[in-house]
Amino acid sequence: MSTAPTAPALPATMRAVVMKAPGDVAVETIETPRVAGPGDVVIKLAAACVCGSDLWPYRGAQPVDHQYMGHEYVGTIVEKGEGVRSLELGDFVIGSFMLSDGTCEICQAGYPSRCANAGHYTGSQAEYMRVELADGSLVKVPGGEPDDPERLADYLAASDVLGTGWYAAVAANAGPGKTIAVVGDGAVGLSAVLAAKALGAERVIIFSRHEDRAALAREFGADVVIAERGEEGAAKVKELTGGYGAHGVCEAVGSQESMDQALASCRPGGYVGFVGVSHDQTIDGLDLFLREVHLEGGPAPVRRFLPDLIKRIDAGEIHPGRVFTKRLPLDEAAEAYKAMDERREIKVLLEV
Amino acid sequence: MSTAPTAPALPATMRAVVMKAPGDVAVETIETPRVAGPGDVVIKLAAACVCGSDLWPYRGAQPVDHQYMGHEYVGTIVEKGEGVRSLELGDFVIGSFMLSDGTCEICQAGYPSRCANAGHYTGSQAEYMRVELADGSLVKVPGGEPDDPERLADYLAASDVLGTGWYAAVAANAGPGKTIAVVGDGAVGLSAVLAAKALGAERVIIFSRHEDRAALAREFGADVVIAERGEEGAAKVKELTGGYGAHGVCEAVGSQESMDQALASCRPGGYVGFVGVSHDQTIDGLDLFLREVHLEGGPAPVRRFLPDLIKRIDAGEIHPGRVFTKRLPLDEAAEAYKAMDERREIKVLLEV
Structure with missing residues (x-):
């Protein structure tokens, strides 16, 4: 000792x-x-x-x-x-x-x-x-x-924040040819944008209503900023992806709304990486079953x-x-x- | 036409x-x-x-x-x-x-x-x-x-049933060196045992209390049959895996109890494949966050x-x-x- x-x-x-x-x-x-x-x-x-x-x-x-x-x-x-x-x-x-x-x-x-x-x-x-x-x-x-x-x-x-955003992007299977959506425009969500782009994602979408955060997201490589939230936000992602949804989604908030939005924005067979510390979130089993996404998250x-x-x-x-x-x-x-x-x-x- | x-x-x-x-x-x-x-x-x-x-x-x-x-x-x-x-x-x-x-x-x-x-x-x-x-x-x-x-x-x-059990085993990342646990001893669970073994899993554990089903599970390659359920069953899996839990778990029932048992039997970083048609299941976000498993399931x-x-x-x-x-x-x-x-x-x- x-x-x-x-x-x-x-x-x-x-x-x-x-x-x-x-x-x-x-x-x-x-x-x-x-x-x-x-x-x-x-x-x-x-x-x-x-x-x-x-x-x-x-x-x-x-x-x-x-x-x-x-x-x-x-x-x-x-x-x-x-x-x-x-x-x-x-x-x-x-x-x-x-x-x-x-x-x-x-x-x-x-x-x-x-x-x-x-x-x-x-x-x-x-x-x-x-x-x-x-x-x-x-x-x-x-x-x-x-x-x-x-x-x-x-x-x-x-x-x-970078390591956590990186994990979200890895769990969202970010890579060449992929469209990755990011829920959350805090430091972790912004880092997930940077990570998804660094990992080769073709297109990165972030949900944000704050011009300062959206600006940094763009600097980090975000191609699209969506102001809509919830089902409306998810519908916008689908519009941008031939109706399918994003290949992968990073959930970087930890609320029920952010998880719902992340799941709704992802295509079947896609990947949702969630790294926002979970607060009062529940996931409906049948909803997850029918969405058929890969879900992985936790402390990065x-x-x-x-x-x-x-x-x-x-x-x-x-x-x-x-x-x-x-x-x-x-x-x-x-x-x-x-x-x-x-x-x-x-x-x-x-x-x- | x-x-x-x-x-x-x-x-x-x-x-x-x-x-x-x-x-x-x-x-x-x-x-x-x-x-x-x-x-x-x-x-x-x-x-x-x-x-x-x-x-x-x-x-x-x-x-x-x-x-x-x-x-x-x-x-x-x-x-x-x-x-x-x-x-x-x-x-x-x-x-x-x-x-x-x-x-x-x-x-x-x-x-x-x-x-x-x-x-x-x-x-x-x-x-x-x-x-x-x-x-x-x-x-x-x-x-x-x-x-x-x-x-x-x-x-x-x-x-x-085979295709569905196969999907569960693939989603559970069954392969060489892996211990895979199967929740559910119906035809799909039994098929998941067969699949996990065919995919090269080193050890396959099934939860069963029915001798006819356990016998078929053994014929399909199950190495261990556990009669305990719930937290007790999960504790048995941990005992068999150096305290870590299974590398992957197949959930082939669709009930709350079966999902809870599957999640509790899996090690952090492991894989849970769920193929039982979900009935009144909810998953707590924080619990999933802290377990940090990969979760994938749906219609196979x-x-x-x-x-x-x-x-x-x-x-x-x-x-x-x-x-x-x-x-x-x-x-x-x-x-x-x-x-x-x-x-x-x-x-x-x-x-x-």
Whole structure:
């Protein structure tokens, strides 16, 4: 349980974002997390951010009581347990919001987000965080910490929203010759647009009524923006696809309406990838039976995609960090949450 | 709309099975169906049978009012429309219970059961039936009508239960190295066992409490029979799979209990294929999200599999006709329904 002898001295305390109750976000000074087990590392965060899913408790749709927040992260390893084999102090790393051992059958099959021995982390909206199962969870960025703040934002996006949008696009079977529709114009939906296009989709359709989001969707490769929702929106998709529906649909919201719209927009035999954290959704068995679509979703296995995503970012092929429409210092986290809650910003990066 | 000049004279009337009301099955003499459109054929049935799904209306779980029954068929083409290109009078054919044009994008993608221009047929529990979209729907058996009644039963099974079980196994991603669990020990579930094994599954588990069905499951290749149901049954599957759950599960019933059991028996990242006609099933979105399985089901695209199934039957690799535990003359259809309703027989073949 001892830390490596070369570990630099860490400050005894640090700043961290806490959600005391719905709508009540503050920055507190708390004890700096330290390595607690042989497979742990401590990371000094380079940047953090607020996730769309953080808004569920913020809005009272999920219970919350003095919770330290944040699950997206990039940073430098500043302390490591004696059992960590593949990473060194000073490595600049990206991890997923789900920690995985990388060795169980579920991880090996490509679903580290459902690892049989999943680990835990401390909140990433902070100066430091502890990450268990570091070997299985973290991916080293070959070039180290970037000087370019836009590149840093790209890496940070890979930790969750890009990886999640990527999973939605993979589950929607995006590829050459395919028309992919995306339900949800938040950071994940926009990332799904980018992913579908990067995976070779012929045509990407997004449902959006917000000009700023539609504009970013177009920048990410969306060919068509549909303002209609529900059955009307699905009818528009069918109009654009010879009456058949999209080959694949990404559901990036998590509501009943978004799931219904996604299923209705997909052709029989098509693929629906759903990555919006499900809230009060039910799916009628007979409806699903008669639609005969492939349905796959859940917490995105981001770790599976990270090496490829890092390569694509390093090659300049994708710029997922464009989802961050605002940067604020960590101390202004309350405003970051407010801006996202009020949909003034798509996603806010917190400078640590 | 004229029929081919070489069509033999058909009798003006024929016998056909009718369900007058739940539980009330009779054989009536009605007008023989004739070619009505250029793409139609009329088939003289070689054999017909009762489907598990026929029991839903029989038991009053689905409305029924004087309906001519039957959707599984093998027989000889005795009349054809002028537009039929790929089939000849005298051809011995198998078709799916869903008629498909074979040319729309949905058919081309392998989902003829959801053909954009689906056709209709008259009931197959009869001496003759009309089949629309013959070119897209029917597959000629190279060797013609078999003398061997067991081979005939194999072909008949391919028309629905085998094709449906096959789809369940394909959707469950059955293949080498995989453990596949099957929920449902009716003819479709048993066919799914056969299919999973034929597709190379390493281990096939079936849930069954009926010794006759379990025995046939073993004959079809089941390695393990589990008597427990629900969460207990799922726990048994996990015990057998290192705690992970099956790689794939076939759901061949259509009830809430069977779907819940199927989902609970599958590992994260695994595949659930559901082919039981859905009755009052709902799936909780969050539960599905957290299970993170692939879910695919619906009316089986039997036409996709038929050429392969016929080859495997002709090669003697599979004997799906073993699901027919009883043969009765068409005139005794009422007893056939009763025997299946009371689960005295797995599936009854009607000799036409």
